[in-house]
Amino acid sequence: MTETTRIPVRGTDGYDVLVGRGLTSAIADALGSGVRKLLVIHQPSLGARADALREALSGRVEVLLAEVPDGESAKRVEVAAFCWGILGQADFTRSDAVLGFGGGAVTDLAGFVAATWLRGVALIQVPTTVLGMVDAAVGGKTGINTAEGKNLVGSFYAPRAVVADLDHLDTLPRNEILAGFAEVAKAGFIAVPEILDILEADPAQATDPTTPQFRRVIELAIGLKADVVSEDFTEAGRREILNYGHTLGHAIEHAERYQWRHGAAVAVGMVYAAELARLAGRLSDAAVDRHRSVLGSLGLPMEYPAGRWQSLLATMRRDKKARGALLRFIVLDDIGKPTVLQGPEDQLLFAAYQEIAS
Template identity: 75%
Template sequence: MTDARDITEIAVAGLDPYTVTVGYGLRHRLAEQLGEGVAKVLIVHPPTLARAAEELRESLADRYQVLLAEVPDAEAAKRVEVASFCWQILGQADFTRSDAVIGFGGGAVTDLAGFVAATWLRGVKLVQVPTTVLGMVDAAVGGKTGINTAEGKNLVGAFYAPAAVVADLDTISSLGRNEVLAGFAEIVKCGFIAEPEILDLLEADVDGTTDPASDAFRRVVELSIGVKARVVGQDFKESGLREILNYGHTLGHAIEHAERYQWRHGAAVSIGMVYAAELSRLAGRLPDAVVERHRAILESLTLPTSYPAGRWQTLLSTMRRDKKARGAMLRFIVLDDVARPTVLQAPDESLLFAAYQEIAS
């Protein structure tokens, strides 16, 4: 097993470069990431991490004035009312541009904390401390921040780079098995769009690779972070290459909306990836074997690969409001093969429906 003292640093390039640090026990070294000049810190956290957030506050209290903002769990945190609650705390504590926000939680919390940091005084320092698999490999890395509206997911937000991301692998050990597996949807995505080694590791030993104590687990987490770091370092504002990170997300986000955000993100993206693979196959791009490989790997992780047949029109309506749409033209990330993603623009509606029939239950 990897020595607990080992630290991996993954650089994210761009106009505001930063580092993703991966290792054990890192959240207690946050002062190094906050740097000089910071006087006040707001830690945004969910109720499930109240005790850990208080421990984090105590570890920083000798250097900073530290406040806590407890926000709802999961997608319920990503509402304008919750962002306003955080802004109120910042205002009442007289936070200035030299102060900092820490996002301490899963992907929804880091999305919210990033949006709060980006919008307070048009930008204060942000350090992300993701505590879930999803947060580490996806949400906390890349500078996408946002909240949801009644019309869809992440429709309000900002591109805002953190000063640092601290991926403390110790935080994963307390997660339930289902939450770990749900986070693996984004890892599988990275395997299909860029890093086939991830797929090979899962196929060779799915139980070992999903065990947070294993070297294989750390390996796929670091490979996935590396994929995102390379992509966003070249295309921070999603003007081109970064779109490939949305593989499986167009239908996935529509499913989350249809389920009123009661589903785990990974479950929705899992179905979305199988749909995108079927769309790729029906468009004459992807071999049958790669489509079946999607199903086999995702089902080995006990993730869903189908969705009710009668929901298509609702999902299509939501997809038309997706951020990746251009006017009335839908756009999907599809595959020509493993590690060969591309964009399918304005596919015929009959093709979209036919692909949905392949995943309909």
């Protein structure tokens, strides 16, 4: 087992994000001695690993498994109700726990289930994707989708621990790793330029789970999110910067019926936000070009069809980051200098879209 990095998320309900390899024992430690029953919520492709986890924990707790659909299909109220049904039939009490085992959609769902069962039971997050490790599982945002948009129903609910075991990434498909790196690059653009330096120096090394460069950028991205969440758990202030690229990105996901990977949509959203900032006179041409260079080196999309603007705009107006009739975008004044652009004119929004339209 490699050395474990412990990244603290501070605050009233503080917890640690553990990064390393061979961390099953850390899950048992995080559960503590009071938990009698544990529901492991997992996606279909992780069935064998969920069984192995149940075996490993069997001496400590009674483990039940709940298999849920892949991707955003898991984040529906019907799936949450399925999980609540298991908890009720197994007589889960407030001293029991839920564990999210999978990608970002699964950890979002598991967090929502834990937050709502008996008004809150213990939660452990074990993300198995890059996206889950650097973003979805860290920070206590939980949620499900509705027909009207993504993550419109949810809560802020802190886990007891996040266990980021890099062993789970060794068999992850290459396109899943690269899609997750949109969130890693986002951390670089908004606050940690070292991430961009490492990606630019050797994208192949930086995105290979076996290399020191990979672990370094993963830990840097987690560290940024931990710091931001420690300061602003309920997104009343600084935490908004983590939404860079997400306003348009979420609208694209909704338009594509969640068939696009989250990272792909956010990559387009970041280029759009960069072009918006440039047209608003905030961001230099060089900084916009750096967005395109870094995201292009990761094989991520940077365009979206020209004729889709009006439907995307309507979806963005329902985004949870909007304030009344005012759209709000996180933009950059420079690399590492995020700010809020509130209520930009429709003409400016459309002009920026023309810069990414295919």
